[in-house]
Amino acid sequence: MPPHPRTTSPPRARRRLRRALACAVTISGVLLTTAGTGHADPYAAPFPAPSMTPSTLDARYATERRSIEQALRTAHGVGDTGRARTLGAFLRPGRRFLDFDPRGRGQAVEVIGDLASARRVALLVPGADTTLGSFDQRPGKPWSTPGGGARAVYTEASRITPRPGLAVVAWLGYAAPKTLSSDVLTDERAGQGAVALHRFVSGVHRVNPAARIGLLCHSYGSVVCGRAAGSATGGAAWRRVTDIALFGSPGTTAWSASALGAARVWAGRGGTDWMEDVPHVRIFGLGLGPDPVSGRFGARVFDAGPGGHSDYLAPGSPSLRNLTDIALGRPESVTRA
Structure with missing residues (x-):
């Protein structure tokens, strides 16, 4: 879905219309059929x-x-x-x-950098509509894909410091839902993804016990990260997760940042990201909870610039710089909104 145009101070009526349209698009996913082709x-x-x-x-x-x-x-x-x-x-x-699985819409996990010797490991967790076909292919915006985004973070880290000691993982390790489906209204897919994310974090810790880990969680991927962090019950692996960045997030199912554990929790939203207009509610298992950039959620809100839902990792953007500083474990360098 293309980003909504943004004015400096949209009138209340305009905001109501935008929210109504966002609700209509979201709810329409429930009404669409998702029958397969019947082919093996x-x-x-x-x-x-x-x-x-x-x-x-x-x-x-x-x-x-x-x-x-x-x-x-x-x-x-x-x-x-x-x-x-x-x-x-x-x-x-x-x-x-x-990791790689070609069945269905597919899954893949790519490593950029030296996972075994890195001081920091950043896991980029993508959102809805991510498949093998869109893992690193999107015309005009390669940075908005898992593979392209991971390379953008790695390149930016090398620009910030000559020896970043960073490995970046493009983690499509779960079956991401379709945007126009009922799956995006619940955390069922996120729950399944959270189990896989826990398993992968444990694997990273076995490979490199000294590395500290940051989660960069985009869109529905932030629901996966929220479920994983909220269900963490300790253990050496998850204690190495020092930062969780939620960007373009519809919610995490958690009611506050403190529910995501001891890690620093960051949140950002671009100035023209349509996610602003999605209802942030959770009733009877539907909806994904409070807006992570709201004051009551309690995250550290970073400057995400003027971009839209697919622009967070665009080269030269303030959001890419800040997300890379988060990945590098440099909270003092992150500019706040």
């Missing part, structure tokens, strides 16, 4: 990969590459040109994946 999924399960440990990291990268190669052969065989283009890009030299 042609893609096979990925090869079993070893668990994440320092000694098996390279073997895991190699196994996931074999799974991508297998899926690429299938894509060519069934004439799935879009998927073939995506998978061909995944196999470019230097790209490394810790």
Whole structure:
């Protein structure tokens, strides 16, 4: 959905209209059918990969590459040109994946940087409508994809400091919902994603016990992060999570930042992000709770600039600079809204 135009001080009637339109679009997702085509999924399960440990990291990268190669052969065989283009890009030299599953809308987890030696690890958790096909392909806005966004953060970190000691993970490790579906009105998909995110954070900790971790959570991805943080019951791995950044967020299901644990909780919203107009409620399991940028939520609100819902990681933007400082564990450098 394109961002709404923004005026300096929109009249009350205009704001009511925008909120009504946002409600109508959101509720329409419940009314849309999501029936499949009835065709069997042609893609096979990925090869079993070893668990994440320092000694098996390279073997895991190699196994996931074999799974991508297998899926690429299938894509060519069934004439799935879009998927073939995506998978061909995944196999470019230097790209490394810790997880991959071509079935359905697909999942993938890519690492940029040296996960085993990094002082900081940033996990970029994307939102609704993210699939294998949109993992790093979006015309005109490559930074708005998981892969492109992770590369934007890594590049910005290298600009800020010559030796950032940062690894960035593009984490599409859950089945992201469609924007126009009832799934975005509840936290069911987020609950499933939270379990997978917990598991992955534990894997990162096994690979690199000294690294501190930051979660960069966009849109519905912030619901995943909120559920994961809210259900954390301790343990060495989750204690390494020092920062949780929520941007373009519809809510987290938590009623306050304090419910997300001991990590620093950040929130930001671009000046023309349509998410401002989505109702922030939670009633009988529907809705995702308070607005993270509201004062009552209690997050540290950072300057996200004038951009829209897909612009947070755009090169040169204040939001990219601030999110990168959060990823680097530099709270004193983050400019507040």
